Amino acid sequence: MTALAPTLQAFFTERLTAQLGASPHTVAAYRDTFRLLLAFSTQRSGTKPSDLDLGDLDAGLIGEFLDHLEADRHNSVTTRNNRLAAIHSLFSFAARRHPEHAATIARVLAIEPKRFQRNTVTYLDAAETDALLAACDQTTWTGRRDHAMILLAVQTGLRVSELIGLTDRDVTFGTGANVRCVGKGRRQRATPLLELTEEVLAAWLAERGGAPGDPLFPTITGRTLSRDAIEHRIAHYVTKAADSCPSLATKHVTAHTLRHTAAMRLLLRGVNQTVIALWLGHAQVTSTDRYLHADMTQKERALARTQPPGTRPGRYVPPDPLLAFLEAL
Numbered sequence: 207m208t209a210l211a212p213t214l215q216a217f218f219t220e221r222l223t224a225q226l227g228a229s230p231h232t233v234a235a236y237r238d239t240f241r242l243l244l245a246f247s248t249q250r251s252g253t254k255p256s257d258l259d260l261g262d263l264d265a266g267l268i269g270e271f272l273d274h275l276e277a278d279r280h281n282s283v284t285t286r287n288n289r290l291a292a293i294h295s296l297f298s299f300a301a302r303r304h305p306e307h308a309a310t311i312a313r314v315l316a317i318e319p320k321r322f323q324r325n326t327v328t329y330l331d332a333a334e335t336d337a338l339l340a341a342c343d344q345t346t347w348t349g350r351r352d353h354a355m356i357l358l359a360v361q362t363g364l365r366v367s368e369l370i371g372l373t374d375r376d377v378t379f380g381t382g383a384n385v386r387c388v389g390k391g392r393r394q395r396a397t398p399l400l401e402l403t404e405e406v407l408a409a410w411l412a413e414r415g416g417a418p419g420d421p422l423f424p425t426i427t428g429r430t431l432s433r434d435a436i437e438h439r440i441a442h443y444v445t446k447a448a449d450s451c452p453s454l455a456t457k458h459v460t461a462h463t464l465r466h467t468a469a470m471r472l473l474l475r476g477v478n479q480t481v482i483a484l485w486l487g488h489a490q491v492t493s494t495d496r497y498l499h500a501d502m503t504q505k506e507r508a509l510a511r512t513q514p515p516g517t518r519p520g521r522y523v524p525p526d527p528l529l530a531f532l533e534a535l
Contacts, residue, residue, distance in 0.1 A: 208256075208257060208258060208259040208260075209259055209260045209300075209303075209304050209307065210258050210259050210260050210262070210263070211255075211256055211258075213260065213296075213299070213300050213303060213304065214240060214296065216299075216303075217295075217296050217299050217300075218233065218236070218237070221295075221299050222236065227392070229390075229391070229392055231367075235288065235292065236292045236295070236296075239288075239289045239292040239293065240292070240296070242271075242275075242289070243263070243268075243271055243289075243293065244258065246267075246270075246271045246274055247262060247263060247267060247271075250267065250270070260300060260304060260307045260310060260311070261307060261310050263310075263314070264310050264313065264314070265310070265313035265314050265316070265317060268290075268293060268314055268317060269317065271289075272286055272289070272290060272317075272320075275289060282322075283320050283321075283322035284322065286320060287319040287320060287322075290317060290319055291319075293314065294314070294315055294317075297311045297314045297315055298315065301315075327466045327469075327470075328457055328458060328459070328463050328466060329463060329466040329467040329469075329470040330360075330454075330457070330459070330463065330464075330467045331453075333451060333453075334447075334451050334453060334454050334457075335360055335467060337447040337450050337451035337454065338356060338443055338444060338447045338451075338454070338459075339353060339356060339357060339360075340447065340450075341443040341444075341446040341447040342356065342443060347413075347426070348426070348439075350409075350410060350413065351410065351414075351423055351424075352439050352443065353406070354406050354407055354409075354410040354423070355369060355423045355436070355439075356440070356443070356464065357402075357403055357406055358385065358403060358406075358407065359461065359464040359465065359468070360464050360467050360468055360471075361399070361400055361403045361468060362385060362397040362399070362403075362468060362485075363397075363464075363465045363467075363468030363469055363485060363486050364385075364387060364397070364465065365389065365390075365461075365462070365465060365487075366433055366436055366437075366461035366462065367433070368387040368388070368389055368487075369423065369431075369436065369461070370421075370423075370430060370431060370432075370433065370436070371387060371388060372385065372387060372421070372422040372423065373418065373419050373420060373421060373422055374411060374414070374416060374417070374418050374419070374420055374422055375418035375419060376422065377399075377407055377411065377422065378396075379404055379407075379408055382398070383398065383399040383404045384396040384397055384398050384399055385397055385399060385407075387487075389487035390487065390489070391489060393487060393489070395484070395487050397485060416428070433461075436461055437460055437461055440459060440460065440461055440464070441459070441460075444457075444459045465486070468485075468486075469482055469485075469486060472485060479491060
C-alpha cells in the first residue's frame with residue numbers, strides 16, 4: 207500500500223476529528239477538496255486513487271489542479287485558496303509521518319495563496335433597513351417569522367448558519383436579554399438584544415410555541431429553514447422594498463449583507479473594533495478591518511484631524527454645477 211491512502215485516512219480520523227475537533231462543515235469542505243484532487247490526478251495519470259503515492263501529488267500537479275479549479279470549474283480565487291489551505295494542512299500532517307517525501311512536501315507547502323481584490327462590503331443604511339423590515343407582511347405567519355428573523359440578523363449580525371441553528375431555548379429575556387449561538391470553530395457566544403428586538407422575539411415565541419429544542423425560525427411544517435430558503439425570503443423582501451426605497455435595487459442583498467449592516471451600525475456609533483470582532487464572533491480582530499475601509503465617515507474624521515493650520519475642514523464642494531456633474535462621473 208502506498209503512503210497516501212493511510213495518511214489521508216489518518217488525517218481525517220486522527221488530525222481533524224480527534225485532535226482538532228473540526229466541525230462537520232470543515233470536514234465536508236476538506237473531503238470535497240481531496241475528492242476533486244484525486245479525481246483530477248487520476249484523470250491526468252490514469253492511476254487509481256488508492257494506488258497514488260504522496261510523490262504523485264507533487265507541486266506541479268497541485269499547481270495544475272489549482273488552475274483547473276479556476277479555469278474549468280470557474281471557482282473564485284477564495285475557493286481556490288481554501289482548497290489550497292486544505293492541501294497544505296494534509297501535507298503538514300504528512301511531513302511528520304513520511305520524512306522520505308520531505309522534498310515533495312516542502313515544494314507543495316511553498317505554494318502560496320493567490321492574491322485577489324477584496325470588494326468593499328455591501329451594507330444597508332437606516333432607511334434601507336427600515337424599508338426591508340416594513341416589507342414583511344405581518345398579517346401572515348410567515349411574514350411575522352421573517353420580520354423577527356431579519357430584525358434579529360440586523361441587530362446581532364449572526365451568520366446565516368447561526369440563524370438556522372437557533373432554537374427556542376437560545377433566547378433569554380429580561381435582565382441581560384441575549385441570544386446564544388455556536389459559530390465558526392464551535393465558538394459559543396452570547397449577543398445582547400435591544401429592547402425592540404426582545405419585544406419582537408417574545409411575541410414571536412409566544413405565537414411560535416413548541417419545545418425548547420425546536421427551531422426558532424421554522425418552516426410551516428416545523429422543520430429547520432434551509433440556507434436557500436432564507437436567502438430566497440430576503441431577496442423577495444428586497445424586491446418588494448425597492449418600490450419605496452429605490453437604492454435597494456442597486457444592491458445585491460443577502461443574509462451576509464445583514465451581518466455587514468450590524469457591523470457598520472456598531473462602527474458608526476463609535477464602538478471599538480475589538481468589541482465588534484467579539485460581537486460578530488471573529489477569531490481575529492483584523493477581520494473587521496474591511497468595515498473600516500467601507501466607512502467614509504471614519505476616513506473623513508481622520509482627514510479633518512490632519513487639516514493644515516488655517517484651513518477649514520470639510521468635504522470638497524465643486525463651485526459650479528458643471529464641475530459637480532464631472533465630479534460625479
